[in-house]
Amino acid sequence: MKIGIVCYPTYGGSGVVATELGLGLAKRGHEVHFITYKRPARLTTFHANVFYHEVTTEDYPLFEYTPYDTALASKLVDVVKFENLDLLHVHYAIPHAAVAYMAKKILLSEGRYVPVITTLHGTDITLVGNNNAFAPVVAFSINKSDGVTAVSESLKQQTYDYFDIHVDIRVINNFIDFERFRKVNKDHFKKAIAPNGERILVHVSNFRKVKRVEDVIRIFQKVYERLPSKLLLIGDGPERHNLEELCRKLGLCHETRFLGKQDAVEELLAVSDLFIMPSQAESFGLAALEAMACEVPVISSNAGGLPEVNIQGKTGYLSEVGDVEGMARNAIHILENDDVLREFRKNALEQARRFDIDNILPHYEAYYEEVVKTAVY
Numbered sequence: 039m040k041i042g043i044v045c046y047p048t049y050g051g052s053g054v055v056a057t058e059l060g061l062g063l064a065k066r067g068h069e070v071h072f073i074t075y076k077r078p079a080r081l082t083t084f085h086a087n088v089f090y091h092e093v094t095t096e097d098y099p100l101f102e103y104t105p106y107d108t109a110l111a112s113k114l115v116d117v118v119k120f121e122n123l124d125l126l127h128v129h130y131a132i133p134h135a136a137v138a139y140m141a142k143k144i145l146l147s148e149g150r151y152v153p154v155i156t157t158l159h160g161t162d163i164t165l166v167g168n169n170n171a172f173a174p175v176v177a178f179s180i181n182k183s184d185g186v187t188a189v190s191e192s193l194k195q196q197t198y199d200y201f202d203i204h205v206d207i208r209v210i211n212n213f214i215d216f217e218r219f220r221k222v223n224k225d226h227f228k229k230a231i232a233p234n235g236e237r238i239l240v241h242v243s244n245f246r247k248v249k250r251v252e253d254v255i256r257i258f259q260k261v262y263e264r265l266p267s268k269l270l271l272i273g274d275g276p277e278r279h280n281l282e283e284l285c286r287k288l289g290l291c292h293e294t295r296f297l298g299k300q301d302a303v304e305e306l307l308a309v310s311d312l313f314i315m316p317s318q319a320e321s322f323g324l325a326a327l328e329a330m331a332c333e334v335p336v337i338s339s340n341a342g343g344l345p346e347v348n349i350q351g352k353t354g355y356l357s358e359v360g361d362v363e364g365m366a367r368n369a370i371h372i373l374e375n376d377d378v379l380r381e382f383r384k385n386a387l388e389q390a391r392r393f394d395i396d397n398i399l400p401h402y403e404a405y406y407e408e409v410v411k412t413a414v415y
């Protein structure tokens with residue numbers, strides 16, 4: 039098939055999933071066209087059947103906000119026609135689902151039909167999509183998509199709870215590429231980070247409020263009081279400054295490393311002992327799955343889709359959002375005994391295998407075929 043993929047090209051989860059999906063589809067012989075405003079962060083090398091179309095906008099003194107939606111819709115119309123695409127697959131509903139609908143209508147007016155699949159990722163439904171500023175357009179454009187997928191059962195349910203949706207939503211979980219995410223020997227890293235064999239706790243996110251990174255630091259403080267340990271904070275975002283302040287206030291600067299955005303996050307996961315994800319909301323928790331694939335157990339909140347990924351008492355533990363005490367207790371339980379840690383590591387890997395890219399991608403391919411066959415226009 040010839041597939042157009044629209045996504046945010048940044049380090050966020052939806053862009054990562056969209057890019058990995060596109061690359062996986064290309065490996066399976068499909069022709070994939072990424073259409074976005076910047077080369078996606080994980081699209082780093084040349085692939086024979088992967089194409090990238092940059093959306094460029096025109097600035098004008100009249101515009102307080104550059105009309106990206108209009109530029110994207112125009113680009114979609116152009117790429118669908120010129121590259122003869124069979125399907126548009128848009129990731130993150132805002133604004134992509136509405137923009138794709140507009141492009142579809144323009145193409146229809148010219149007698150050209152292209153079906154649109156929207157994948158819901160999380161805050162496009164919860165924190166952001168549910169906001170009055172966006173909700174009517176989100177609901178409309180979901181209902182107008184030819185196919186809709188959600189990355190977890192929890193997100194599917196939330197979509198029905200928050201909006202008046204009368205189309206079927208298919209759950210296709212996020213996935214992991216084991217060629218990249220696996221435990222490899224990085225002992226030299228481990229020695230550099232934890233020279234005295236300290237346990238290594240890790241957190242990866244975009245440091246927004248919803249991730250509750252403050253909780254990560256407070257959990258770490260309690261672990262550190264009991265066990266020699268270090269904390270790696272990977273990523274960057276609006277909370278970073280406050281988090282650095284908190285580390286200073288708690289006297290944890292020497293034990294905590296802010297590593298910023300990292301391309302080879304798997305190499306750091308490979309030396310880590312425990313992943314912390316105390317999020318306020320989390321539709322799936324791809325970062326936790328990436329950790330589990332590298333044999334790192336997870337201490338998380340029980341928000342959203344996290345219980346579908348992290349299995350209580352097996353791959354880690356789940357607590358109520360904000361239960362720092364409970365999360366710290368569970369972290370210590372896993373970390374203070376080598377045999378317990380080994381067992382949790384093994385279970386984490388076993389659970390991650392359920393989300394192997396080779397198991398999940400065929401679901402997307404089958405869904406594409408179904409939508410192309412059944413879409414009514």
Ligand code: GMT
Nearest residue numbers: 050051052159160161320321322323324
């Ligand atoms: O909503 C975000 O935090 C960003 C979003 C994204 O688009 O990058 O992440 C969401 O999508 C990821 C990939 O499907 C999921 O793994 C994350 O759980 C989800 N984040 C939230 O629901 C907060």
